[in-house]
Amino acid sequence: MSFFKKLKGELIDIIEFLDNTQHTIVHRFERHNNEIKNNAKLVVREGQIAVFVNEGQIADTFTPGTYTLSTQNLPILSTLQGWKYGFNSPFKAEVYFVSTRNFIDQKWGTRTPIILNDDRFEMVELRAFGIYTFKVTDAGTFIREIVGTNQLFTTSHISEQLKSIIVTRFTDATGEINLPIEKYAANLNELSDTIFNYMHDDFAAYGMEVTKFLIENISMPDEVKKEIFELSRLDKIDLNKLTRMKAAKAMEAAAGNPSGTAGMGMGLGAGMAMANQMTQMMANQATAATTPPPAPGAVPPPLPTEAEYFVAVGGQQAGPYKVSALPALVAQQQVTRDTLVWKNGMPGWEAAGSQAELAHLFAHTLPPIPQP
Numbered sequence: 001m002s003f004f005k006k007l008k009g010e011l012i013d014i015i016e017f018l019d020n021t022q023h024t025i026v027h028r029f030e031r032h033n034n035e036i037k038n039n040a041k042l043v044v045r046e047g048q049i050a051v052f053v054n055e056g057q058i059a060d061t062f063t064p065g066t067y068t069l070s071t072q073n074l075p076i077l078s079t080l081q082g083w084k085y086g087f088n089s090p091f092k093a094e095v096y097f098v099s100t101r102n103f104i105d106q107k108w109g110t111r112t113p114i115i116l117n118d119d120r121f122e123m124v125e126l127r128a129f130g131i132y133t134f135k136v137t138d139a140g141t142f143i144r145e146i147v148g149t150n151q152l153f154t155t156s157h158i159s160e161q162l163k164s165i166i167v168t169r170f171t172d173a174t175g176e177i178n179l180p181i182e183k184y185a186a187n188l189n190e191l192s193d194t195i196f197n198y199m200h201d202d203f204a205a206y207g208m209e210v211t212k213f214l215i216e217n218i219s220m221p222d223e224v225k226k227e228i229f230e231l232s233r234l235d236k237i238d239l240n241k242l243t244r245m246k247a248a249k250a251m252e253a254a255a256g257n258p259s260g261t262a263g264m265g266m267g268l269g270a271g272m273a274m275a276n277q278m279t280q281m282m283a284n285q286a287t288a289a290t291t292p293p294p295a296p297g298a299v300p301p302p303l304p305t306e307a308e309y310f311v312a313v314g315g316q317q318a319g320p321y322k323v324s325a326l327p328a329l330v331a332q333q334q335v336t337r338d339t340l341v342w343k344n345g346m347p348g349w350e351a352a353g354s355q356a357e358l359a360h361l362f363a364h365t366l367p368p369i370p371q372p
Contacts, residue, residue: 015050015069016043017097025103025136026143026153029095036093042067047101049139053094058140096147098139102211103155106132108166116174118181121227126184127219128170130192133212134162134203141207162203166213169198184218191215307357312340312349323357330361337362 015036017027043066044050050062109129116124136142147153173195179187196213203210308320313334320343321329329335337353352358 013037014041014043015095016045017048018045019048019097019099021154023103023155024152025099025155025158026147026150027097028151029097030151036069036095038070040069042069042095044097047099049098049100049136051096051098051139051143053096053143054092058143059093061139096139096143098136098142100136100139102133102135104133104212106134106155106159106162108132108163110167110170114167114171114174116181121181121224124181124220124224126174126181128215128217130214130216131212132162132166132210132214134208134210136207137204137209138207143207145206165199165202166195169195169202170215173198181220181224188215188218191218307343309341309343309352309355309358311335311352326358326361335361 015029017029019027042050042062044062044064046064048064051058052060052062107129108131110127113125113127116126118124146158150157173191177191177194179191184191192213192215195215196210199210199213306322306324308322309326310317310319311321311326311329311334312318326335335341335352337351339352340349341352341355341358342349353362
């Protein structure tokens with residue numbers, strides 16, 4: 001076999017890349033000494049761009065189609081090479097096939113919690129995760145800035161870099177929008193759109209574009225979630241009914257106190273005091289329901305205020321406590337008939353049992369057991 005026949009058999013006639021993976025971004029077409037035969041066929045399929053590189057410099061790019069490689073369609077490369085021996089001789093060039101399709105279902109997430117300053121909960125730790133989709137829009141820039149001389153470049157080679165960009169922009173966005181923390185779950189779409197716009201320039205610098213970005217979940221510490229749930233329920237609950245329910249449960253628990261006769265007395269006393277409060281509250285509601293509204297232009301009287309007492313406990317002044325808060329202290333035996341109390345307008349400290357508006361607190365309490 002002659003030298004020229006051998007050379008003809010070694011040189012390729014068709015340059016193409018069939019991608020059977022879902023993650024290959026760039027593939028460098030391999031050939032011994034990068035020699036390409038004159039009039040070779042270049043096949044670029046949909047979703048691909050072929051980039052010719054000569055001595056580290058991008059020479060030509062080809063969009064989808066079939067090409068015959070000659071001086072007519074390789075003007076830049078022919079100028080760089082000079083074609084010293086004519087275009088009938090083999091020429092050298094590296095050919096990179098760059099995928100321009102969308103790479104979907106790329107996952108991102110925060111490795112460590114993001115610390116957010118919230119007006120209500122102060123410093124709160126957040127975690128987030130989601131998915132995004134990207135594609136290459138400028139093959140030349142992508143090869144220069146990212147790929148370099150790698151023969152094969154996949155999504156795994158760049159995923160960590162892209163995740164870092166996303167997490168940085170997520171942190172910036174959450175800090176700037178100043179959204180109450182309980183509103184995050186209801187505004188995932190709006191937050192996704194905001195971060196999507198933030199990332200445009202970051203990806204464009206690498207010849208890429210984010211085509212879709214979604215936040216799937218934003219999580220926070222369990223104790224913060226519990227408080228948010230309780231606050232949301234309070235907005236829907238009738239507070240008067242809630243107070244009655246809790247008072248009834250307290251009465252049941254006090255009546256079942258197994259701590260002996262004294263304990264039964266305290267439980268009964270606390271329960272009766274709570275019952276009195278419930279009765280008074282329901283009476284007030286009934287009065288409010290039957291009282292006609294004031295005439296147009298009439299000035300209503302000032303709202304009644306609940307009396308507040310200071311209490312002498314262990315020789316120290318405590319309080320002030322509203323009258324409605326004193327039954328709990330009576331049940332705990334921190335306040336007795338003989339405990340000194342004082343409120344604004346009194347000339348001095350007096351025994352709690354001597355005050356008419358406090359007498360009901362001691363109506364059902366047992367006297368102390370006499371000591372032998």
